[in-house]
Amino acid sequence: MAAASPPPLPPYSLRADKLKLLSTCDTALATSPQPVVLAICGSLNPIHNAHVKLYEAAKAALTSDQQSYAVLGGFFSPVGDAYGKPGLRSAAQRVAIIADAVRDHPDLNVDTWECTQATYTRTFYVLQQLEQHVNAWYTQSEPQAMQQLHAQGRRVRVVFVCGADLFSSFWRPGCWPLHLLKRLLDTFLMVVVYRDVEGEVKSAEDFERVCQTSPALAETAADGRMTELDMRAYHFNFAQFDSPDDTSSTAVREVAVALTEAEEKSGSTTERERLQQQLASMVPASAVATIVEYYGNGGG
Template identity: 35%
Template sequence: MENSAKTEVVLLACGSFNPITNMHLRLFELAKDYMNGTGKYRVIKGIISPVSDAYKKKGLISARHRVIMAELATKSSTWVEVDTWESLQKEWTETAKVLRHHQEKLEASNGGHQHNSPVLERPGRKRKWTEQRQELSQKKPLEPQTKGGPKVKLLCGADLLESFGVPNLWKSEDIAQIVGQYGLVCVTRAGNDAQKFIYESDMLWQHQSNIHLVTEWVTNDISSTKVRQALRRGQSIRYLVPDLVREYIEEHGLYSAETEERNAGVTLAPLRRNTADASA
């Protein structure tokens, strides 16, 4: 299938990235291979969006450091980049709003853009190409236009999918918007109950065609929590995070027993907001 017949996809990963690990980067590669392999999609970009400090998760260090580490981690990537918009918000921002922000940004930058237009090296070619394009459009409309341009999809692990079932952590309307309007690309391990979780949820089952489950056959148990634990114990984190990230952590002494107690006893922002809204 030609690229023109495929839906272009931008993978968006939201999270703490406290710190970013090799696992986070691996999720993008797994998701890209899967989506491209379906023959229906073409992944054109990956975006890492660290959450703002207002999220108030226990042990969450400054967004400034988390953004810099993510940028260092993606320095060698040709297609994954870091976006700071969410991290700079004074208030915690719902994931559905972050998805909408990036979708609108994409639409604004791609408005009227022809993905398959040749480069017009000389002014004299413009009229000729316009005539050819009009002739082609009469025969068959260009696929990218009918597909509506690039689509943002939320990239996540099975833990995020299952967190939809935690009371007051997500608004039901936000879940409906995320899976219905945008879609999920969920990386899960062989034997994981993600499919069962979808089956047991009426809302997820309704939008199951927009939830792509990617099996991670080469399992990876690296987590930010385990990295922080190793750092507190003075153990090596080499090969758990990119070398540039490790060097940055060591240079700034980022994680310790003290930083792990940051926001201790503080209610997580989504729980606080959604509980308040439910009781209002």
């Protein structure tokens, strides 16, 4: 039986209730910490603990003694329905799950601009819109603090946070339109979070080596416009997960289906409890029930 759908998403507005006030940060001087908001994009089908750990690792890296950033909060931005990935739950369902997952988190919220667009929206435009909305909110909420930032030639900046797999896809032909990837790297700060695993790339130094030794990427658009992208020109921040976490959305969906089937078939109490505990170890506790409701039937 198909799960009941949540109400349609309301018209877009920035969910700013968890953003820290600029007045709580030291922004008096041009050399003061740069205020930033972190953004994590993806299908989030569904969100799980490793997604939350992306934020925690990136925040820790940016606020370490070697860095000078003031993290004001963070947003998950799920793709819209037009992304068309098989098995993708509706934006309304995924937003409801994310909202439940971050309900008790002090910093994190969900941003719905991307998933309310009628067409698939590239990451550059998602980050661009989020930065505009965040700065507009601070301008309205704290005009004096924003005037001070502007006088220093600064603004609240969005930081793009991603995992190592997504970062590696920058080099995959056809995966990223190079003219948009170049604009993204020219405009936004970035943190790449990686797992401590065996392999060729297993440290920040390894990632830096790849960036410094890879040949420049090139693309010719349909209109003949040529784009060349040299990764050596950019600085990337690298962070490591605090603890290993190989949770995947695929695994979460499989456990949700198995749990639903065990409950419908009146399976053994031991098996149901095992599956419940397994799911609870993969996703925030506040999202377990919603994930089972929307993914337990296994259909699209």
